[in-house]
Amino acid sequence: MNRDDYLNRLRRIEGQVRGLQRMISDDEYCIDVLTQIASVSKALQGVGLGLLDEHLRHCVTDAVRNEGEAGEEKVHEAIQAVERLLRA
Amino acid sequence: MNRDDYLNRLRRIEGQVRGLQRMISDDEYCIDVLTQIASVSKALQGVGLGLLDEHLRHCVTDAVRNEGEAGEEKVHEAIQAVERLLRA
């Protein structure tokens, strides 16, 4: 588990969101703000993919090993999470 | 397994792509073509998510059950596929 790694990445993302506020306050050029928004989105998706990876490796494989059928439900739940990320 | 369902969905998508060609040939309004493109993309992503669901439920859970460590690799490979879908 690397909870600290996720916390660091999220703290950096928080800083980037504050940076976006500064850019808006300073009336920076729209396209530069949009580029920064794309970069924050990518960083957030990166955290999401990392969590999904761990989730599948731990929760899902545990469910498969110990509970059989429950593993299928866990997989389905994870797929729905992927769908929400894709549609976001 | 529901291979026929995927084939039907892909044949419908193929028809939609031909419809897009007709729209372009007929000089239809750009925004209508874009709306149709978004709908084809969504249908394609739907096929992708369905395949991912099956893959995780079958290949990955089999790998977990039978081979232990190999399950982790399968999960990682699936996550990379999700990443390619997200970035597409």
Added chain:
Amino acid sequence: MNRDDYLNRLRRIEGQVRGLQRMISDDEYCIDVLTQIASVSKALQGVGLGLLDEHLRHCVTDAVRNEGEAGEEKVHEAIQAVERLLRA
């Protein structure tokens, strides 16, 4: 205007969708099918972005030049099309 270019790209996409059907029929490895789906999605989005570019350059700039206010509506309509692409 490069209508032929769009038609060629869409014909190639149609061929890729037929390729996906073959991959499913041949029971090819899920992850390979997903990679191909991501590539078709990307090609489709490329067509969408190209059309959006032309639309903004032609329809929208014409509307701005000739009709003033109508330009704003055209822009708004284009943004909604972008939103549908993002959510697809």
Added chain:
Amino acid sequence: MNRDDYLNRLRRIEGQVRGLQRMISDDEYCIDVLTQIASVSKALQGVGLGLLDEHLRHCVTDAVRNEGEAGEEKVHEAIQAVERLLRA
């Protein structure tokens, strides 16, 4: 111009990112964290689309009106920003 509206939305997003850190620290269920990430991404894309709308309505239409050719470049630049959002 509604700069305050964007600042409020970004402050809310900043709060959501801090909320994500809390969820990770509290070891909340992965899928719930992923759902929250999808919601933050959506809010960010919303800010991006709003900025793009204003940008096209102001900067681009001004460029079209006053500078002719320069309008084309501005549109192209905006399309590239859309592409970065799509790929993010």
